[in-house]
Amino acid sequence: MTIVDTRTPNPKYFIKGATGDWEMVLGLEVHAQVTSESKLFSGSSTEFGQPPNNNVSFVDAAMPGMLPVINEECVRQAVRTGLGLKAQINKRSIFDRKNYFYPDLPQGYQISQFQDPIVGEGKIYLDMGEEGEVEIGVERLHLEQDAGKSIHDQHPNMSFVDLNRSGVALMEIVSKPDLRCSDEAKAYINKLRTILRYLGTCDGNMEQGSMRADINVSVRRPGGEFGTRCEIKNVNSVRFAGQAIEFEARRQIDILEDGGEIDQETRLFDPKTGETRSMRSKEEAHDYRYFPCPDLLPLEFDDAFIEELAKDLPELPDEKRARFINDFGLTAYDASVLVADRESATYYEAVANGRDGKLAANWVINELFGRLNKEDVAVVDSPVSAKQLGGIVDLISKGDISGKIAKDLFEIVWTEGGDPAAIVEERGMKQVTDTGAIEKIVDEIIAGNPDQVAKAQDNPKLVGWFVGQVMKASQGKANPQAVNEILKAKLGL
Ligand code: ADP
Ligand code: MG
Numbered sequence: 001m002t003i004v005d006t007r008t009p010n011p012k013y014f015i016k017g018a019t020g021d022w023e024m025v026l027g028l029e030v031h032a033q034v035t036s037e038s039k040l041f042s043g044s045s046t047e048f049g050q051p052p053n054n055n056v057s058f059v060d061a062a063m064p065g066m067l068p069v070i071n072e073e074c075v076r077q078a079v080r081t082g083l084g085l086k087a088q089i090n091k092r093s094i095f096d097r098k099n100y101f102y103p104d105l106p107q108g109y110q111i112s113q114f115q116d117p118i119v120g121e122g123k124i125y126l127d128m129g130e131e132g133e134v135e136i137g138v139e140r141l142h143l144e145q146d147a148g149k150s151i152h153d154q155h156p157n158m159s160f161v162d163l164n165r166s167g168v169a170l171m172e173i174v175s176k177p178d179l180r181c182s183d184e185a186k187a188y189i190n191k192l193r194t195i196l197r198y199l200g201t202c203d204g205n206m207e208q209g210s211m212r213a214d215i216n217v218s219v220r221r222p223g224g225e226f227g228t229r230c231e232i233k234n235v236n237s238v239r240f241a242g243q244a245i246e247f248e249a250r251r252q253i254d255i256l257e258d259g260g261e262i263d264q265e266t267r268l269f270d271p272k273t274g275e276t277r278s279m280r281s282k283e284e285a286h287d288y289r290y291f292p293c294p295d296l297l298p299l300e301f302d303d304a305f306i307e308e309l310a311k312d313l314p315e316l317p318d319e320k321r322a323r324f325i326n327d328f329g330l331t332a333y334d335a336s337v338l339v340a341d342r343e344s345a346t347y348y349e350a351v352a353n354g355r356d357g358k359l360a361a362n363w364v365i366n367e368l369f370g371r372l373n374k375e376d377v378a379v380v381d382s383p384v385s386a387k388q389l390g391g392i393v394d395l396i397s398k399g400d401i402s403g404k405i406a407k408d409l410f411e412i413v414w415t416e417g418g419d420p421a422a423i424v425e426e427r428g429m430k431q432v433t434d435t436g437a438i439e440k441i442v443d444e445i446i447a448g449n450p451d452q453v454a455k456a457q458d459n460p461k462l463v464g465w466f467v468g469q470v471m472k473a474s475q476g477k478a479n480p481q482a483v484n485e486i487l488k489a490k491l492g493l
Pocket of ligand 1: 003026027028029174175177178226227228229
């Protein structure tokens, strides 16, 4: 592949070395398990967590004479994903045998796609906050079989093999080397996962191994020639990806600054030490001896097949984000947070529809998400429904309750449930906007604190003390704006 550098070096991402600045270059190969009932070339179930070797057909166990049959749903999922990545869909693609020996790969080869993948170039946009939006190129997406699992910790001198995962469909999604710092790499994994989840083509559960990343890392002088890369295999969390990249870039810089050279090698990240270590060098790299799989015809479909899938795609995160910014007046950042998963976006929309979108975003992001995170509750299990939170937002908008009381109300709804408007009514939480009542409290406080009055008249900033007193006396129910105005008038400020 010819590599084009699409990025302008960003000094914020430079790494200081003893001999000057360095820049990372990163490219990711993400393996995403396809969401499908059955495997890529057999009818066995893909269900996770089954007893070992429960989901294994003769095809998955590679019995002689068994023939693979392509699962059309997996093809649909790959095309959907390609469409979601705004990628070139290849109407003709080829399955190849990638030959290697692994105890958990009974065929002795993996059926994959090499020269002619089902999906070609696409792109993923990252919202990098202050650094703005970054476009990352996708090189290709191809379909391949997953391997089984060897189990080494069940017997003192035997290994076992579980072939449940053998033959499950994977999409390998390869980025261009367009990423320039660990935050971008983390954002890339998160964004790709979001897109896959919106599409329903991969569940994105990295802890269960249904999504994992091989991370290619090299360093260079800012904007200079690309350096030799190392590939860190099978990273299974976003946090580990960040740690592995930081460690690896530093390791390479230290070697280069000592006058050494980088060996192109495959490395493993150890979460216990936060370090990467060599797994195999390029010299030992496999010669995969790829060749077209004689058991499978080229995969071909027509435009109608693609169009039918395109028609049924859900609204994707980028489009949803643009719509939220446009319809609800949100900042790009808030919109990104809200569309990060579909459930959050749906919740937000239910709160924001027909209301002040910004106020709704504040409440959803700060109060609700803050609380859900703290208690480790998913948005779909939120004790405060979108309808209830909408009710709270309405009470604020109407001026019935202050922001402070709204937080108390949120707490009540979270723990006890109920209709917010009814709670406010029953418990007398309504904001006092009746100026007569506020004036009465103000008068009492002014009369009782002549010293403070004198001080405030010298230094108008001290009005804050009076506001505090009035709020306290009204149990937080006085309308703060009215309180301010009345105080200023009465104190002559
Ligand atoms: P291979 O098939 O040997 O893994 P590829 O050319 O397909 O090689 O690249 C694999 C990954 O490595 C891609 O994600 C690509 O973006 C990335 N990559 C290529 N060159 C570099 C480099 N110099 N530094 C970092 N990543 C790179
Ligand atoms: Mg590779």
